[in-house]
Amino acid sequence: MSGDQLLIGRAGLKPLRYYGLVTSKSGTPNRNRPVHSWLGSSLIFTLILILMFGGNSARAQVAAPTPRPVTDDEVNRISRALYCPVCQNITLEVCPTEACARWREQVRDLLTEGKTEPEIRQYFIDRFGMRTVGLPTDPTGQLLSVGIPLVLVLVVGGLLAFNILSRRRRGTASAVDDGEPIGYGDEVVVPDDYAARLEAQLKELR
Amino acid sequence: MSEAVQPTKAAHPWLVPLLAVVVVGAIIAGFGLALNRSQQDSIDSGPAPDFTLRLDSGGDFKLSEKRGKVVVMNFWASWCGPCRSEAPMLNSLYTEYRAKGVEFVGVGYLDNRNDALRFISETNMSYPTGNDDGTRVSRAYRVRQVPESYLIDKQGNIAMHISGEITPANVAQVRAALEKALAG
Numbered sequence: 001m002s003g004d005q006l007l008i009g010r011a012g013l014k015p016l017r018y019y020g021l022v023t024s025k026s027g028t029p030n031r032n033r034p035v036h037s038w039l040g041s042s043l044i045f046t047l048i049l050i051l052m053f054g055g056n057s058a059r060a061q062v063a064a065p066t067p068r069p070v071t072d073d074e075v076n077r078i079s080r081a082l083y084c085p086v087c088q089n090i091t092l093e094v095c096p097t098e099a100c101a102r103w104r105e106q107v108r109d110l111l112t113e114g115k116t117e118p119e120i121r122q123y124f125i126d127r128f129g130m131r132t133v134g135l136p137t138d139p140t141g142q143l144l145s146v147g148i149p150l151v152l153v154l155v156v157g158g159l160l161a162f163n164i165l166s167r168r169r170r171g172t173a174s175a176v177d178d179g180e181p182i183g184y185g186d187e188v189v190v191p192d193d194y195a196a197r198l199e200a201q202l203k204e205l206r
Numbered sequence: 207m208s209e210a211v212q213p214t215k216a217a218h219p220w221l222v223p224l225l226a227v228v229v230v231g232a233i234i235a236g237f238g239l240a241l242n243r244s245q246q247d248s249i250d251s252g253p254a255p256d257f258t259l260r261l262d263s264g265g266d267f268k269l270s271e272k273r274g275k276v277v278v279m280n281f282w283a284s285w286c287g288p289c290r291s292e293a294p295m296l297n298s299l300y301t302e303y304r305a306k307g308v309e310f311v312g313v314g315y316l317d318n319r320n321d322a323l324r325f326i327s328e329t330n331m332s333y334p335t336g337n338d339d340g341t342r343v344s345r346a347y348r349v350r351q352v353p354e355s356y357l358i359d360k361q362g363n364i365a366m367h368i369s370g371e372i373t374p375a376n377v378a379q380v381r382a383a384l385e386k387a388l389a390g
Contacts, residue, residue, distance in 0.1 A: 085316045085341070086350075099285040099316070106318045128316050129341035141240035148233055155229065159222070 070111040078107050078117055085128040248348045250367045254279075254358045255346035259313060259336040262326065267311050267334055270362070276387045277309045277358040281338075281349050283317045284325035288371040289353045293329035295372045296355075300333045303384055313338050315352045355380075359387040 079092035084100050092100050092107070103124075110120045124132040136142050249255075254277075259267045269277065280296055282289040300310045312335030314322045322337060338344050347356065357366035357380070366383040368376065 097285075099283070102285055102318060102321055109320075126339055127318075127337065129345075131341075136240060140236060144233065144236040144240060148236075152229070155225070159225075 068112055068114060070108050074111055075104055075108045078111070078120055079104050081117075082107070082121070082124055082132050083134050085132050246348055248350075248354065248367060248369060249364060251364050254356065254362055254364050255343075256362075257343045257346060259311065259343060260339065261334045261336040262314075262323070263334060267336065269358070272309050272358075273362050274360050275307055275309050276303075276360060276365075276384065277311065277356075278303075278384070279311050279313060279356045279358065281313045281315045281344060281347075281352050281354045282325075282335075283315045283352045284321040285317070286315075286352045290325070290329060292353055292371040292373065293331060295374070295377055297330060297332060299372075299377070299380065299384075304333075306388055308384060308388070311335065313343050315344055315349065316341065357383050357387060359390055361390075 076093050082092045082103070084090045084092055084095040084097070084103070086099060087095055087097070090100075092103050106123075107120060110123060115123070121133060130136070130142060135145055254269060256268070256270045258269075261267055269279075278296075278299070282293075296310070304310070310333035312326075312331060312333060314335060314337040317325075317337060319337065325331075326335060344350075347354075351369075353371055355368040355372060356364055357368075359365040365387045366380070368380065372380060
């Protein structure tokens with residue numbers, strides 16, 4: 001190494017000799033070291049640290065902005081579940097307008113940013129309202145769309161439960177009353193031979 | 207036990223059909239109401255619905271706080287060609303009437319943020335504007351297309367509704383309405 005080698009430092013470009021990093025041409029330690037000879041060792045230590053950690057952070061900095069490759073299939077899959085906010089019942093996937101093209105690009109951008117499908121849906125809801133996910137923007141319409149299936153399930157479930165309970169209750173009562181009608185809508189006919197066998201078995205048990 | 211069990215008649219045979227009719231009727235009525243509401247035209251007169259808009263430049267624009275001032279509200283979108291065409295006219299009106307105390311506000315309609323910011327920059331929109339998040343403002347004004355503009359007088363009533371682009375052909379009417387609102 002020659003004494004004319006340069007090292008870029010805070011103070012600018014200086015010969016390495018200045019930092020006490022080089023030896024004399026004969027290989028013996030240079031006796032003309034600067035007074036602050038500790039600078040050399042501390043600089044080496046700093047360099048090691050930079051190589052150890054700085055390299056990693058540099059790699060991280062390079063890795064972070066690398067956009068995730070997004071395929072058209074991914075964009076279409078999400079666009080299929082989103083509706084054009086200014087059209088009538090047309091999904092973003094098939095909508096031919098320029099506005100829809102921009103919204104599809106927005107989907108792509110959000111995917112590139114690493115957003116998940118629910119996050120993208122939420123972005124569209126926040127920005128464009130509920131109509132982008134196929135729900136009416138009108139609160140009455142929303143209530144009906146969500147509420148009707150729920151109410152129907154509750155009503156039908158309630159009727160079924162009522163019917164089953166009613167049958168059971170009346171069935172029990174008919175068994176006690178021996179031959180009483182067993183309830184609403186019940187068309188079950190108890191076969192004579194079955195009743196006879198049952199009574200015979202009961203007698204045996206006694 | 208030798209006789210078959212006979213089914214009995216229901217206590218209230220009309221109950222289930224009645225319930226079904228009520229439920230179906232309620233569904234039809236509800237959807238009819240919602241459909242009727244969604245088909246209503248834009249509002250052209252009466253009190254202007256109050257709203258709060260988060261501005262792109264920061265801060266909020268609350269219409270009710272502008273009571274005593276004339277307000278021009280313009281719904282726009284970057285994907286709307288006529289919005290771009292009318293932008294110079296609106297900028298010109300803003301420059302002219304800002305000094306007279308007229309407040310202008312842009313309401314971004316169904317737009318991506320980056321596209322909207324690009325539009326603002328390209329059209330030199332200098333008055334405050336913000337995105338209509340969740341389409342709350344446009345729904346309140348029953349806006350279904352852009353551009354649309356509203357002129358709101360000092361009392362908070364809609365003085366003029368311009369459906370479509372402000373052009374050299376109709377700008378005289380807008381000026382007249384502005385002068386009348388300022389005088390009122």
